[in-house]
Amino acid sequence: QSVLTQPPSASGTPGQRVTISCSGSSSNIGTNSVFWYQQLPGAAPKLLIYNNNQRPSGVPERFSGSKSGTSASLANSGLRSDDEADYYCAAWDDSLRAYVFGTGTKVTVL
Amino acid sequence: QVQLVESGGGVVQPGRSLRLSCAASGFTFSSFSMHWVRQAPGKGLEWVAVLSYDGSVKYYADSVRGRFTISRENSNSTLYLQMNTLRVEDAAVYYCARGYCSGGNCNLIDHWGQGTLVTVSS
Numbered sequence: 001q002s003v004l005t006q007p008p009s010a011s012g013t014p015g016q017r018v019t020i021s022c023s024g025s026s027s028n029i030g031t032n033s034v035f036w037y038q039q040l041p042g043a044a045p046k047l048l049i050y051n052n053n054q055r056p057s058g059v060p061e062r063f064s065g066s067k068s069g070t071s072a073s074l075a076n077s078g079l080r081s082d083d084e085a086d087y088y089c090a091a092w093d094d095s096l097r098a099y100v101f102g103t104g105t106k107v108t109v110l
Numbered sequence: 111q112v113q114l115v116e117s118g119g120g121v122v123q124p125g126r127s128l129r130l131s132c133a134a135s136g137f138t139f140s141s142f143s144m145h146w147v148r149q150a151p152g153k154g155l156e157w158v159a160v161l162s163y164d165g166s167v168k169y170y171a172d173s174v175r176g177r178f179t180i181s182r183e184n185s186n187s188t189l190y191l192q193m194n195t196l197r198v199e200d201a202a203v204y205y206c207a208r209g210y211c212s213g214g215n216c217n218l219i220d221h222w223g224q225g226t227l228v229t230v231s232s
Contacts, residue, residue: 002154032213032215033212033213033215033218035218035219037155037219037222039155044205044222044223044224044225045147045155045205045222046222047219047220047221047222050210050212050218050220051212056220086154088154088155090155090157090218090219092215092217092218097169098157098169098171099145099147099157099160099217099218099219100157101147101154101155101156101157102154103154104154104155
């Protein structure tokens with residue numbers, strides 16, 4: 001059972017802005033950094049955002065992350081067809097002593 | 111570049127055991143914590159366990175504690191997951207992942223392997 005809650009789906013047309021939310025609690029997002037992962041169909045997850053809002057080398061600038069209180073968001077400012085994937089947020093939970101993942105959001109490009 | 115290659119997956123009957131391995135390269139394995147994460151078919155990601163860089167600290171998900179054991183051999187850059195008393199609900203792709211440190215917490219994840227499939231069926 002996932003500790004972090006995400007909407008099951010999100011969609012948009014090419015070029016549109018899409019935002020995914022991630023809701024947690026004081027023991028995870030409220031205290032620790034949020035990470036986001038992208039999982040393309042049939043592939044392993046890949047790090048997209050670390051430390052709430054940092055992009056690893058090679059991740060397009062259209063992806064950005066933010067955090068406020070016990071919630072976080074991932075934004076894609078210009079949706080592309082190859083952004084169709086599942087997206088997961090994650091954070092360390094101090095109470096559970098576990099790395100907890102969000103429920104996942106499937107992004108569809110219309 | 112960082113490479114993580116899992117092996118050891120396969121078909122196993124409920125109640126039996128299986129050991130997964132993860133061969134790491136492209137970084138100083140002995141300096142990083144390491145994780146196992148699994149994904150049941152058509153489902154989301156589920157964290158399984160993490161082991162500190164020196165093997166001294168380990169944490170487990172409630173769903174596997176007491177049945178699974180995470181371990182490592184820094185001398186040959188390999189991570190293991192010993193899975194005992196397997197259940198049907200343990201069937202999943204198992205990913206090995208490298209730990210990342212931030213703000214003193216090294217139990218985060220940056221790089222992932224490609225995964226190995228475990229099927230539990232009679």
